[in-house]
Amino acid sequence: MRIVHTVVNLHPVRASTWVMAAGTALKEINMATADEIAAEEFSRVVERHRPQIFRFLLSSTRDLDLAETLTQECFLKAHRNWGSFRGESSAMTWLMRIAINLQKDHWRNRRMQFWKTTRTNSVDLDEASEWLPSGESSAEQQLLAKERVKQVWQSVKGLSERQRTVFLLRYVEEQELSEIAEATGLSEGTVKAHLSRAVARVRLELGGKR
Amino acid sequence: MSWTDKKKENGNTPLEQPVLRAVDATDEEFEATLKDFRNSVHAWSGAAMSRPRTVKTEIRHRSWRLAAGWALGCVLVAGGVSGGLLEQHHRQDLVRIAAAQKAAAEQKQLEEQQEKAKVSDEVLLAEVDSDVSRDVPSAMEPLAQLMVDDGTK
Numbered sequence: 239m240r241i242v243h244t245v246v247n248l249h250p251v252r253a254s255t256w257v258m259a260a261g262t263a264l265k266e267i268n269m270a271t272a273d274e275i276a277a278e279e280f281s282r283v284v285e286r287h288r289p290q291i292f293r294f295l296l297s298s299t300r301d302l303d304l305a306e307t308l309t310q311e312c313f314l315k316a317h318r319n320w321g322s323f324r325g326e327s328s329a330m331t332w333l334m335r336i337a338i339n340l341q342k343d344h345w346r347n348r349r350m351q352f353w354k355t356t357r358t359n360s361v362d363l364d365e366a367s368e369w370l371p372s373g374e375s376s377a378e379q380q381l382l383a384k385e386r387v388k389q390v391w392q393s394v395k396g397l398s399e400r401q402r403t404v405f406l407l408r409y410v411e412e413q414e415l416s417e418i419a420e421a422t423g424l425s426e427g428t429v430k431a432h433l434s435r436a437v438a439r440v441r442l443e444l445g446g447k448r
Numbered sequence: 449m450s451w452t453d454k455k456k457e458n459g460n461t462p463l464e465q466p467v468l469r470a471v472d473a474t475d476e477e478f479e480a481t482l483k484d485f486r487n488s489v490h491a492w493s494g495a496a497m498s499r500p501r502t503v504k505t506e507i508r509h510r511s512w513r514l515a516a517g518w519a520l521g522c523v524l525v526a527g528g529v530s531g532g533l534l535e536q537h538h539r540q541d542l543v544r545i546a547a548a549q550k551a552a553a554e555q556k557q558l559e560e561q562q563e564k565a566k567v568s569d570e571v572l573l574a575e576v577d578s579d580v581s582r583d584v585p586s587a588m589e590p591l592a593q594l595m596v597d598d599g600t601k
Contacts, residue, residue, distance in 0.1 A: 289497060292497060410485070
């Protein structure tokens with residue numbers, strides 16, 4: 239600013255041009271800074287929410303490669319639309335909504351591409367239920383827990399797409415009903431209905447096999 | 449008290465309570481199972497996130513596809529080129545045949561014209577002969593008859 243003042247005192251006409259140029263330069267600097275801030279903010283969001291998005295997609299698809307691909311696509315899409323994110327919902331809810339839509343699109347496209355092989359890379363239920371933290375329980379308890387987890391996987395596999403999404407968001411991601419409603423685009427009442435049906439089915443299958 | 453006033457602390461209406469009870473009314477064992485399930489998914493996801501990335505199968509898959517794509521592309525290009533050449537050859541043959549047919553037709557037409565011209569010449573000569581014969585003077589008529597009778601000219 240001091241430089242600008244000096245220029246104004248020296249030559250008024252040339253000084254006005256320089257002031258304008260300085261203003262444009264300042265605006266450019268400000269825009270560059272805003273972009274940098276947005277980029278930093280977005281990388282923080284990725285760092286913070288990537289594990290959750292990946293976990294949800296992994297539990298939905300039981301396919302490591304697919305979950306990774308969809309997670310990448312989710313953040314790519316989020317990055318493209320980061321400017322339009324107004325913060326009306328939390329970043330996590332917004333990202334989860336993108337992830338759910340991507341997953342839906344994936345299955346829809348797969349159904350449409352009937353000439354493609356229908357084989358998926360989903361791991362079998364035994365493998366999925368292997369991952370249980372040992373904790374302090376005995377080997378027998380561990381075995382029982384694994385068996386029960388396998389049964390839950392089996393039940394989840396049999397749920398409809400919507401029921402499965404709601405169930406996983408509630409019991410794996412521990413989201414509130416309002417958050418689930420926002421992420422899925424359903425009303426809270428519908429979420430409750432899907433959740434209750436899903437839980438009833440899982441309970442029934444668990445109870446039946448006990 | 450209105451229906452909305454009956455909302456509980458958690459914001460749910462009395463009509464929604466049974467649904468929530470159905471959802472949340474979990475016995476200890478079921479709750480423990482869900483907890484195990486959650487822990488299992490978290491552990492699996494955590495391990496998957498930190499696993500070393502192996503893309504060998506994917507690369508092989510892609511390279512196979514790439515090779516198949518190239519092969520198919522080559523076949524298509526070769527087919528296109530040979531098809532084009534065949535088509536060109538076929539067209540040249542057609543042009544040659546058409547030219548030969550045209551030449552034959554022209555030759556035939558020429559011959560017909562020549563034939564026609566020949567016939568017309570003969571007719572003309574005959575007409576001339578007959579005209580000439582009629583032009584014999586009447587004074588020479590007896591002599592002409594004699595020449596015919598004698599067989600001399």
